[in-house]
Each structure stands twice: as C-alpha cells, then as structure tokens.
Amino acid sequence: MSYKNLQLEENGGIATLTLNRPEKRNALTLGMMGELHAAWDEVEASAARALIMTGAGKSFCSGMDLAALKSRSPAAEETAGSSSETVADSRQIADLFLRLYNFPKPVIAAVNGHAVAGGCGLATLCDVTLAVPEAKFGYPEVRVGFMPAF
Numbered sequence: 521m522s523y524k525n526l527q528l529e530e531n532g533g534i535a536t537l538t539l540n541r542p543e544k545r546n547a548l549t550l551g552m553m554g555e556l557h558a559a560w561d562e563v564e565a566s567a568a569r570a571l572i573m574t575g576a577g578k579s580f581c582s583g584m585d586l587a588a589l590k591s592r593s594p595a596a597e598e599t600a601g602s603s604s605e606t607v608a609d610s611r612q613i614a615d616l617f618l619r620l621y622n623f624p625k626p627v628i629a630a631v632n633g634h635a636v637a638g639g640c641g642l643a644t645l646c647d648v649t650l651a652v653p654e655a656k657f658g659y660p661e662v663r664v665g666f667m668p669a670f
Contacts, residue, residue: 583637
C-alpha cells in the first residue's frame, strides 16, 4: 500500500516505517494517524519480525500539527476545549498511543532528532528507543497547562 505521509519498507524480516513530513518536522495530522494505523495493520499481517519507526529529515516527530488542527475547525477555537470535535481528536490520539503500546511485534524507535510532545509519546511507547546524541525529548505542552501525551 502507498501512503501520503509515511514510507513503509520491509527488508530481511524487518519493517521500517518512516514518518515523512520533514518540512513540518514530521508533525502528526489526523490523516497521518489514520495512515499509521493502516501501516501497523500491514506490518502486523506481514512476515516482518520487528518494526523500526523513524522520521525523515532532522526530526523524529514534533507531535500534533497544531496549524492543521486549527485550520480544520475554526469553531473549535470558540468553544475552547468543550467541543465534541476536540474530544474526538483527543480520543484518536489516545487510540494511536494505545495501539502502539499493544503492538504484537517488537517496535524500535530510531530517534534521529527532536521527539517532542506527541512525538516523545510515540518514541517512549516503543519497546526500545535508540537516539542520536543530539536528539531532544520533551513535553513542551506542560508549559501551557496541557497534559502530555494523553
């Protein structure tokens, strides 16, 4: 299967899944989260014995693409957190993290740069996380009162 924001390859029993939005530091969109579920389904059904997750460019993942969320729903800003759309978005993120946590094959995060906010959540939910020395991990959302990684 081909993906818009991901690359999935399998070689020698190892699947490699690359978040592929380097111009946005591999920030997650709702569409990309759907692609992640589809790619994980594909890896789960394959002969791959393990999965490596990484990011294209200089970042692993910068979390949710807040600009994409904001442009998607101008009304959500007016209802500030009480919107059913906001609750649904939060559930999608939680479902994504739970799916990764329960993935039936070993998952290795190959962190090639920043892994912040939801990207840090993805990296830490993998069974093993390997990082380059200059990688940065963190939950900057706590500075504005948000709970990190749901």
